Amino acid sequence: GFKCGIVGLPNVGKSTLFNALLSTAQAEAANYPFCTIEPNVGRVGVPDERLEKLAAIVNSETIIPTQLEFVDIAGLVRGASKGEGLGNKFLSHIREVDAIVYVLRCFEDGNIIHVENSIDPMRDADIVETELTLADLESLEKRLPALQKRAKTEKELAEQVAVMERVLKVVAEGHPARTTEINDASERRHLEMMQLLTSKPVMYVCNVDEDSAATGNALSAKVAEMAKLKNAPCVVISARIEAEISSLPSAEDKADFLSSLGLEETGLAQIIKAGYRLLDLVTYFTAGPKETRAWTIVKGMQGPAAAGVIHTDFEKGFIRAETIAYDDFIAYNGEQGAKEAGKFRLEGKEYVVQDGDVLHFRFKA
Numbered sequence: 255g256f257k258c259g260i261v262g263l264p265n266v267g268k269s270t271l272f273n274a275l276l277s278t279a280q281a282e283a284a285n286y287p288f289c290t291i292e293p294n295v296g297r298v299g300v301p302d303e304r305l306e307k308l309a310a311i312v313n314s315e316t317i318i319p320t321q322l323e324f325v326d327i328a329g330l331v332r333g334a335s336k337g338e339g340l341g342n343k344f345l346s347h348i349r350e351v352d353a354i355v356y357v358l359r360c361f362e363d364g365n366i367i368h369v370e371n372s373i374d375p376m377r378d379a380d381i382v383e384t385e386l387t388l389a390d391l392e393s394l395e396k397r398l399p400a401l402q403k404r405a406k407t408e409k410e411l412a413e414q415v416a417v418m419e420r421v422l423k424v425v426a427e428g429h430p431a432r433t434t435e436i437n438d439a440s441e442r443r444h445l446e447m448m449q450l451l452t453s454k455p456v457m458y459v460c461n462v463d464e465d466s467a468a469t470g471n472a473l474s475a476k477v478a479e480m481a482k483l484k485n486a487p488c489v490v491i492s493a494r495i496e497a498e499i500s501s502l503p504s505a506e507d508k509a510d511f512l513s514s515l516g517l518e519e520t521g522l523a524q525i526i527k528a529g530y531r532l533l534d535l536v537t538y539f540t541a542g543p544k545e546t547r548a549w550t551i552v553k554g555m556q557g558p559a560a561a562g563v564i565h566t567d568f569e570k571g572f573i574r575a576e577t578i579a580y581d582d583f584i585a586y587n588g589e590q591g592a593k594e595a596g597k598f599r600l601e602g603k604e605y606v607v608q609d610g611d612v613l614h615f616r617f618k619a
């Protein structure tokens with residue numbers, strides 16, 4: 255599965271947020287498999303309004319959303335890259351995630367100390383990013399000389415060396431690796447292979463006081479501005495409120511509480527959705543009387559690989575994908591109607607699966 259790491263300084267609300275994510279997932283667990291893999295890792299369902307609509311048309315018994323993993327990564331403080339706090343342990347956890355969620359404290363509360371003794375989310379973001387950049391710098395400085403040496407005899411390594419030199423320069427100047435200029439897909443692959451912390455996509459979560467959950471506050475506005483410049487998603491939430499919402503027993507109670515706060519959806523739902531988009535993921539559906547289910551693939555994936563997400567046999571024996579676009583499936587009230595309207599397609603191995611496709615795979619057993 256795809257993983258988002260929750261990162262931030264101590265006492266910014268990471269655990270509160272993570273626990274709210276988990277209890278939401280657990281509350282919905284009746285409908286789909288849920289598991290806590292480790293105490294700090296949890297899978298959550300990705301909210302998707304389309305599932306209900308599909309399920310209503312095909313009369314499904316159950317709805318199974320696709321999932322995203324969240325990892326609560328504790329232990330980052332100033333100096334982490336030099337072994338302060340949990341130091342290297344923290345860094346190895348963050349290496350395993352696909353995207354990073356920066357939780358930034360934007361709430362004032364005299365009872366809850368801040369490790370830097372004042373509330374300043376921009377500075378906090380900077381501390382976190384600096385630690386990750388320093389860790390990348392150290393790792394690149396170790397690896398580059400060895401790679402350069404090998405490249406003297408292995409000429410095919412020339413491009414890899416060139417990319418690493420360029421990334422090292424960027425990182426040495428204090429900028430994240432993701433800002434390195436990349437010219438083509440091959441260079442991008444080299445960058446990805448380096449598994450750097452600062453080449454992963456990031457999003458910002460502003461944890462504001464309860465009263466500012468709907469509107470944000472001056473601090474979260476600053477973060478939003480910075481995020482926009484960096485082309486990164488930014489979500490405003492109040493972790494305390496999210497914890498409260500997730501503890502409510504029924505969907506109606508949750509909806510009532512949300513609207514009383516002037517909110518349309520939970521911050522958690524926004525975070526999950528933003529994480530999904532950040533990872534460039536795409537959803538396709540399978541829909542039948544037993545279940546309507548969402549599946550996650552990477553954008554650009556073709557028929558067989560997409561089928562392989564369900565089962566490797568589907569990929570190996572792939573023949574074709576019976577395909578109806580989501581909008582057509584809804585507009586023509588299901589498969590029969592879509593067929594009559596000429597919206598039912600047989601797609602082969604080259605077909606790039608599109609977001610919202612309702613698929614039925616044909617395969618040789």
Ligand code: GDP
Binds near residue numbers: 262267362363492
């Ligand atoms: P972590 O160290 O980043 O995991 O932070 P925690 O989630 O443990 O939160 C630290 C403290 O801040 C706890 O006492 C939380 O109850 C409190 N806290 C978290 N979010 C909020 C919030 O939105 N408002 C206020 N006032 N306190 C919060």
